[in-house]
Amino acid sequence: MPEIVVTTPSDGEGKVNEALHFALEHCGATEIYRVGGAQAIGVLAHGTETVKPVQKIFGPGNAYVVEAKRQVFGHVAIDLLPGPSEILVLADASAEAAWVAADLLAQAEHGKGSSILFVTNSSKLLKDVEKKIEQQLQTLSRQEHLAGVLENGCTLILVKSLQDGIEIANDFAPEHIAIIAKDEDKIAARIHTAGAIFLGGYSPVAAGDFLAGPSHTLPTGGAGKAFPGLTVDMFQRRTSLVNFDAKSLKKSLQTIAKFSEIEGLDAHGRSAAIRFE
Known part of the structure; x- marks a missing residue:
C-alpha cells in the first residue's frame, strides 16, 4: 500500500487546520505529523523513534526549508530547490495596464527576495503600469512585504521589439x-525556460496557483534552464528490463569486447564471453 506522509505546522492550539486536514485525507495521506520548517525535512529524511524515514520529499518552503532539502538531497529524493517567487510579464500595447500591475503586485506580496519584471515594447503601457502599481499599492494589506520587493526586486524594461x-x-x-x-x-x-506560462489577459498567475492544475512548485533563480516544475512522474521510480537470449548476446560479443578493451575493463568483456566458452 502506498504511504503518503505529510508534515504541517499546527495552529496555536496544536491542531491541524480543518480544511487542510480534509484535503489531505481526500488526497490519500496515510500519515500527518504536526511539524514544519527545516526540522520537518530532517524528520522525513532521517526518521525518528515515531516517524519512519521517507524516500522522496516534495513541497515548497522558506529559505530554511530549501537549505534543509539541499542538505538531505541524495539521502532522499527531492523535487526542487525553489527560491523566492518570480514573475515576468511580457506585453504589447494591447495589454490592460491595471491587470498587469495587479499580476505584478500579486507576486510581490510574497515578500523578501521576490522578483517582479515587466517587459514591453510600448512606452505608454510601461508608464501606465507604473502608475497603476502606485495606485493599487495603497489598497493592499501586506505593505511591508510589498514595499521591500518594489524597492529591491521590481524591474520595468522597455524594449525595441518583443523579440x-x-x-x-x-x-x-x-x-x-x-x-x-x-x-x-x-x-x-x-519561451523555453519558464516554469509556467500564462497566456492572455484573463490568465492571472493566481488562477494557476489555486485552481488551474499545473504545479505550484516551480524552478526559480534561473533553474528553469535545466529543470521543470514538479510533475506527477517525479512521484514514480523507473527502472530498465534487459533480457538477452543466447543468440542476441553472441551477436553482441564483439561490441561488448571492444568497449571493454577501450575502457580497460577486461572483466566486463570476460563476463559476456565466458558464456560461450
Whole structure:
C-alpha cells in the first residue's frame, strides 16, 4: 500500500487546520505529523523513534526549508530547490495596464527576495503600469512585504521589439511568465525556460496557483534552464528490463569486447564471453 506522509505546522492550539486536514485525507495521506520548517525535512529524511524515514520529499518552503532539502538531497529524493517567487510579464500595447500591475503586485506580496519584471515594447503601457502599481499599492494589506520587493526586486524594461523581450525572458528563466500580446501563442512557442506560462489577459498567475492544475512548485533563480516544475512522474521510480537470449548476446560479443578493451575493463568483456566458452 502506498504511504503518503505529510508534515504541517499546527495552529496555536496544536491542531491541524480543518480544511487542510480534509484535503489531505481526500488526497490519500496515510500519515500527518504536526511539524514544519527545516526540522520537518530532517524528520522525513532521517526518521525518528515515531516517524519512519521517507524516500522522496516534495513541497515548497522558506529559505530554511530549501537549505534543509539541499542538505538531505541524495539521502532522499527531492523535487526542487525553489527560491523566492518570480514573475515576468511580457506585453504589447494591447495589454490592460491595471491587470498587469495587479499580476505584478500579486507576486510581490510574497515578500523578501521576490522578483517582479515587466517587459514591453510600448512606452505608454510601461508608464501606465507604473502608475497603476502606485495606485493599487495603497489598497493592499501586506505593505511591508510589498514595499521591500518594489524597492529591491521590481524591474520595468522597455524594449525595441518583443523579440528582445523573448530573449530577456529566456535568459532570466522566470518561475512564472505571463504573455499578454496579439501573437501570444507564437511568443509562447519561443519561451523555453519558464516554469509556467500564462497566456492572455484573463490568465492571472493566481488562477494557476489555486485552481488551474499545473504545479505550484516551480524552478526559480534561473533553474528553469535545466529543470521543470514538479510533475506527477517525479512521484514514480523507473527502472530498465534487459533480457538477452543466447543468440542476441553472441551477436553482441564483439561490441561488448571492444568497449571493454577501450575502457580497460577486461572483466566486463570476460563476463559476456565466458558464456560461450
